Amino acid sequence: MKFPSSIVFVAALVLVLSSTIINNQQGVATVRENRTVTVSNVTLSSAGKANPPPLGEQIENLNPIDTVNTIEKSWESDYETYFKADLSQSSLLAPQISATLGRLATQTTKRTALIYAVPTPKKLELVLVLPQRAPIRKSVPAATRENLVNTAKELLLEITDVTKVGSSSYLPAARRLYQWIITPLETELKNNRIDSLIFCMGPSLRSLPLASLHDGQKFLVEKYSIGLIPAFNMTDSNYRSLKNTPILAMGASKFKELPPLIAVPVELSTIAPNVPQQGKHFLNQEFTIANLRSQRASQRFGIVHLATHAQFNSGAPANSFIQFWDNRLTLDKMRQLQWNNPQVDLLVLSACRTAIGNKDAEMGFAGLAIQSGTKSALASLWNVNDVGTLALMSEFYRYLKTAPTRSEALRLAQTAMLRGEVRLEKGKLIGPNLGAGVNLPPSLVALGNRNFKHPYFWSGFTMIGNNW
Template sequence: MGKKHIFIYLILIGFLLTTSIPLTFAQDTKPDFLEGPGLRNSLDLGNFAEAVDRIEKDWEEEFQAYFKEDFAVRSKTVDEISKTLARLALQTKKKPALIYVIPRADQLELLLITPDRPPFRHSVLAAKRDTLIAVVQEFISEITNLRKINTTSYLNAAQQLYQWIIAPLELNLQLQKIDTLLFCVGGGLRTLPLPALHDGQRFLTEKYSLARIPAFKFTDSNYADIRKSQVLAMGASDFSNFSQQQPLPAVPLELKTISQTWPTQSFLNKDFTVVNLQSERLRQRFAIIHLATHAEFKPGTPNNSYIQFWDTQLKLNQIRALGWNNPPVELLVLSACRTGLGDKTVELGFAGLAVEAGVKSALASIWYVSDAGTLALMTEFYQQLKTAPIKAEALRQAQIAMIQGKVRLENGALQSSRGSIPLPPDLVEIGNQNLSHPYYWAAFSIIGSPW
């Protein structure tokens, strides 16, 4: 074994040991600011600076307690957030807004922050927490019910949620020509498939680029153009070493299509190891890491959740020690995620993925989409990423292409903006497939920075 490989193994042993050390966080004995009168008093008095500061602190404590990490990030004031959004609008030519969505027992609170404007607050009295969460659960249940894949059974819930969360802010968004929305949401909403909210005419993703963030203080607001970046693409189609995992026959084609569009180093099946991932990152800088494999966000502690490699499962609480912030990874793509819906700890793991991994942005799915559907979206996403000014816009354009039927399975091939791509035999057997239903595209979210 060469010195280089010994060094890499030592790195891996080191992070496995360090991530196993338990950290203890003091129990928060303060009254619940978000549920008590404190938040309402701040909002009623127009003291938005205090309200945002406390919202960010409360949610920071939630994520730190779950990950057992002190992220030690300085808070930003409302004025600083607004100025940051204004700077990014100039840099990217995409005008963003930040929406805090705070479910409370007696009402839903919305707080909108836009570039160089005072914050706007709206309370939705009809959307009491229990009522709101019941509609969210119905919405997800209808979208993911494969027996209803040829229906629009999800629309009633999609439109109700739009009326509660988006409609009260719509006039402000239109007047200020906002086209990118960052959602910072409370418990029960962190795995809400936001792209599929519906105004009666169009899906939300047809109107805005979208991203979900755990807190603005965790969001990397530096803009970098990644359109000429290197991609490290890895994955597995066969999981014979892990009998509980289903094969992913589309993965070889998924990696191949990426390499045809982007400068790429690819590793498939037995070469898809943590050792190879780390050695490649030591060899050269990759702004994009694409992992075409099973990833599961499970209830309980972070070490219950994992990314599946060929020979091991990389636990969620081990990712940070891989050092993906040095050199910085602009985008981590997990193309075959499965999320245990309806669990608070799962929500924290999913929504906190980017900050815990130390990457600027992550693209992941709330539920596991079919192998063919994932191939379709990823192929179109990487095609759009070559020209889109920001990552969230590339995802939006890929989702729109699927909604409009421009991306579909037809005559043994994937039809997309790249043209016709022949499918492997396992996927040819599926036959023609329309991928416009939100089951196929609404699960995918940008987590962290949309830029």
């Protein structure tokens, strides 16, 4: 039987309103689900279900709690669609996320806040979740999507231009982004004694070198330890100290098709010196997937460090890879290595490159920890000069022995670099935790004296997933 369109409209409206009333009575977020019926002009998926409207439209009139819940559900769906897997760790709502941050503050002594940043055509929507507090929402009209994208591109171009490592040409863009993303929330951050930030970012912001944002006096990383997550419910938030964790370090200094990484032998021997109970390292021909499996089967390594090329490219996860000596491990095959059996707490990729500004590449980067099955990952947004990588990694692992969290260890290493405390001098790598220094091979001694103050050397390194 064919009904008049007016009757169909009324029936659909009743269904939507009924669903909304039930949801509000139960105290859960008013989120559009696939079963919701509408009669407006919508796009149907191949399964005949209506695609949800853009996230900005979904959250337009929501209160802060429902905004958090809607963002979590939307981005969880995006990542699971991209990786074609169920990646959820939990189903916490905003009050429970806030309570979890409170628990972590007690366990780690670091007070962490979570910042959601949702770009929309006309403004940037920010939501701040604090430990044991109600979330706070701010809108930033000056930060239109176009302004954000253009400024993010400007920042990345200026920082990664190796001809400008002696200049501060990145500062104008770094200041604008700080004003848009941090300044609207700064009073609340100070009032709540926050010293650690985790960012849950929307498209075009996931490849920002957040550590390089600047308030005119200091970099963001000088004030807060920093991390990136795809969504809180996709993040293992259980705290585990890495202070005495054995390290399995593997890598290659030469490749058939990719540029050499001449500092890798020093990097591996410095961070994992083949001392029983501390770690092992393997170079070149021993850097194979088979050996990785064998070593992990023989001993539990909480940290796996891969000093090799890794690329996050556009398109499907199969287009992104980690280069081993004999072949490539593509992102879609990461879980086959069973990083969670036994659990790897931290996966480090010390020579990465991301297709900056590409949505798929950004999702591959931000979703690295959840896709691999590790609790967290440390990776770089661009392929940093490998001597600079050696400098950062040498300090990071030493700070990891004393810092309360892994993101704080990264912050301390980055700030040591930007202040000139880590440098090449008279044939040695000098740093606050390196004693008399690390002797360098002749090929690196030839570089002469050098510092690593410019954000090109340190700001691309990002802690992804569990920051604690």
